[in-house]
Amino acid sequence: MTHARIAGIGSYLPEKVLSNKDLEKMMDTSDEWIRERTGIKRRHIAADDETTGSMALEAARRAIEDAGASLDEIDLIVLGTATPDKVFPSTACIVQRQLGIKGCPAFDVHAACSGFLYGFDLANRYIQTGGARKAVVIGSETLSRITNWEDRGTAVLFGDGAGAVVLEASDEPGVMSTHIHADGEYEELLHVRQGVSIGYDITRKGEAFIEMQGNAVFRRAVATFDKIARETIEDLDGHIDDIDWFVPHQANMRIIQAAAKKLGLPMERVIATVDEHANTSGASIPLALDLAVKEGRIKRGDTLLFAAFGAGFTWGSAMLKY
Numbered sequence: 001m002t003h004a005r006i007a008g009i010g011s012y013l014p015e016k017v018l019s020n021k022d023l024e025k026m027m028d029t030s031d032e033w034i035r036e037r038t039g040i041k042r043r044h045i046a047a048d049d050e051t052t053g054s055m056a057l058e059a060a061r062r063a064i065e066d067a068g069a070s071l072d073e074i075d076l077i078v079l080g081t082a083t084p085d086k087v088f089p090s091t092a093c094i095v096q097r098q099l100g101i102k103g104c105p106a107f108d109v110h111a112a113c114s115g116f117l118y119g120f121d122l123a124n125r126y127i128q129t130g131g132a133r134k135a136v137v138i139g140s141e142t143l144s145r146i147t148n149w150e151d152r153g154t155a156v157l158f159g160d161g162a163g164a165v166v167l168e169a170s171d172e173p174g175v176m177s178t179h180i181h182a183d184g185e186y187e188e189l190l191h192v193r194q195g196v197s198i199g200y201d202i203t204r205k206g207e208a209f210i211e212m213q214g215n216a217v218f219r220r221a222v223a224t225f226d227k228i229a230r231e232t233i234e235d236l237d238g239h240i241d242d243i244d245w246f247v248p249h250q251a252n253m254r255i256i257q258a259a260a261k262k263l264g265l266p267m268e269r270v271i272a273t274v275d276e277h278a279n280t281s282g283a284s285i286p287l288a289l290d291l292a293v294k295e296g297r298i299k300r301g302d303t304l305l306f307a308a309f310g311a312g313f314t315w316g317s318a319m320l321k322y
């Protein structure tokens with residue numbers, strides 16, 4: 001059987017950093033409140049000329065270089081994003097053109113904060129079934145463009161950035177299992193109510209903003225991580241100690257701690273970057289992964305667990321040998 005393994009990783013963060021102290025000057029909030037409730041200290045914000053596509057391009061270039069792959073070997077590009085550059089073409093096609101690749105399938109996956117994991121699951125299945133041999137999976141977001149800077153309940157939570165991996169065909173796993181899920185029941189708890197088909201409020205100049213019932217989302221996120229934990233423990237026949245590193249979606253430190261507890265994993269084996277990056281939605285897992293690999297914490301041969309939860313609700317996990 002053909003397996004998929006991570007051959008390279010890359011990421012990109014905009015230069016501009018917005019700290020909690022900066023936010024104190026923009027709205028009625030405090031560094032102490034944000035850190036206590038979320039663990040976030042700062043976030044990166046895209047410059048005017050930076051887009052989801054431009055950040056995705058940089059992360060993809062770095063991942064391809066890290067994999068030692070040539071561009072003509074890339075035969076699939078999947079990009080998880082909720083903030084595409086244009087209505088169409090897909091941001092994946094925009095990235096493909098700028099990479100200088102022609103012909104291979106390139107498409108976006110929209111699963112909000114689970115977007116990278118959805119793309120990872122898809123690319124893994126493509127490789128397993130012989131549809132691709134080297135796939136670039138990207139998560140990239142410019143959430144600052146859909147942030148309502150007058151709503152302190154959401155504005156303090158999000159950031160921009162991109163991360164990417166190259167998945168390649170291999171005789172050995174690599175990816176051991178993936179699971180993705182959705183339940184549309186809770187649409188209104190976390191959504192952007194405006195859109196192309198529903199329409200925009202022209203009095204707000206076509207703006208679209210994240211709206212969230214924070215408390216209810218928090219409870220659902222914790223309950224969903226319980227399901228993810230059970231699915232994972234089942235996959236491992238109870239051997240949770242086999243996991244060297246848990247790399248969760250980075251939304252809130254308290255959600256990450258609750259998830260680790262449900263899995264029975266100590267925080268020493270959890271990669272947490274929410275303090276530095278805030279919630280970058282589909283970009284958060286590959287961003288955290290890249291940082292932990294560059295810092296030498298995650299090493300080749302380690303067993304990793306990715307897990308995400310996001311609007312939809314969508315959620316999922318992936319277990320792999322790095």
Ligand code: COA
Nearest residue numbers: 029030033037113152153156214215217218251252309310
């Ligand atoms: N600064 C200061 N005070 C704030 C604030 C801010 N940025 N945002 C909200 N508050 C206030 C509220 O107005 C409220 O005040 P009140 O009691 O006078 O009405 C109080 O803090 C408590 O608000 P609440 O919403 O109950 O806080 P919370 O403990 O639930 O924390 C979140 C709020 C958003 C941090 C938390 O609900 C959360 O993290 N939810 C999940 C978010 C998430 O991860 N979403 C993405 C999933 S992918």
